[in-house]
Amino acid sequence: MTEASIDLRDGESRIRIDARETLFSGFRTYDLVTFAEANQATGLVEPDDSAQVLTRELLVTHRTAAVLPYDPKSGDIILLRQFRLAAHLRTGRGMMIEIVAGAVDAGEDVEAAALRELTEETGLVAETLHWAADFLPTPGMADEYATLFVAPVDATAFHAQAGTDEDETIFPFRVSxxxxxxxxxxxxxxxxxxxxxxxxxxxxxxxxxxLQDA
Structure with a gap:
């Protein structure tokens, strides 16, 4: 049992950024960040002159909207098959089972992006979204910040293929x-x-x- 006094929230951090430069900018951007972190074990709230200086490569990415489409009438969900190069190179299984997800465009809110990505990647349209979670997929190397929604849909209307207008090949499918x-x-x-x-x-x-009858 967790003690009541343990704070299970992500905690505030204090760092000093000494330098940040772009190493590469292409389909993705990589920065090199030089920084020092406060030694909170000693009670310091700001980095001092004794703080260790570190350098880290950072994948600079985007705000992400993710959606799990769910049909309340049938109980089915819609998932996708999509090729991922990194998965292929690591495991040989590059046709991954995925959910709807994509970048939030500049000036777009995350809910609008979620509805747009849902239609672009499945052909489905949702009138409402239900927030599920905010999360950082890979904070050890990237600054991506994602929000997951559940979208009630009519699963019979999904498209068998999508994403070709963005140089992606996506195959939605219906499953329990x-x-x-x-x-x-x-x-x-x-x-x-x-x-x-x-x-x-x-x-x-x-x-x-x-939800179907709500």
Missing amino acids: LEDAIAAADAGFITNGFTLLALNWFARHHARFVD
Whole structure:
């Protein structure tokens, strides 16, 4: 049992940034950051002259909107198959099982981006979104910040292929939540966004069952 006095929130950090430069800018941008962190173990709240100076490469990315489409009438969800080069190079299984996700455009709010990505990647349209979680997918190397939504949809209207206008090949498909969870539990699904969404929805999906008649 967790002691009541333990604070389980992410904590504030204090650093001093001494330099930041762009190493490469292409499809992705990489920066080199030189910084010093306050030694909070000694009670310091700001880095002092004795603080160790570190350098880290940072993948500079974007705000991300992610969506798990769910059909309350059938109980099915919509997932995607999409090629990922990094997955292919690491595991040989580059056609990953994914959820809808994409970058929030400049001047766009995250909810609008989620609805846009849903239609672009599945052909589906949702009238409402339900916030599920905010998360940092890979904070050890990237500054990506994502928000996951659940979107009630009519799953019969999904497109068999999408994304070709953005040089992506995306294959949406319909599956029961139970089968998706079983595949995740068996280790067949390795995409982090998908695993997070399925595990969250497995715990909370009961609240969405009656949305079709709401």
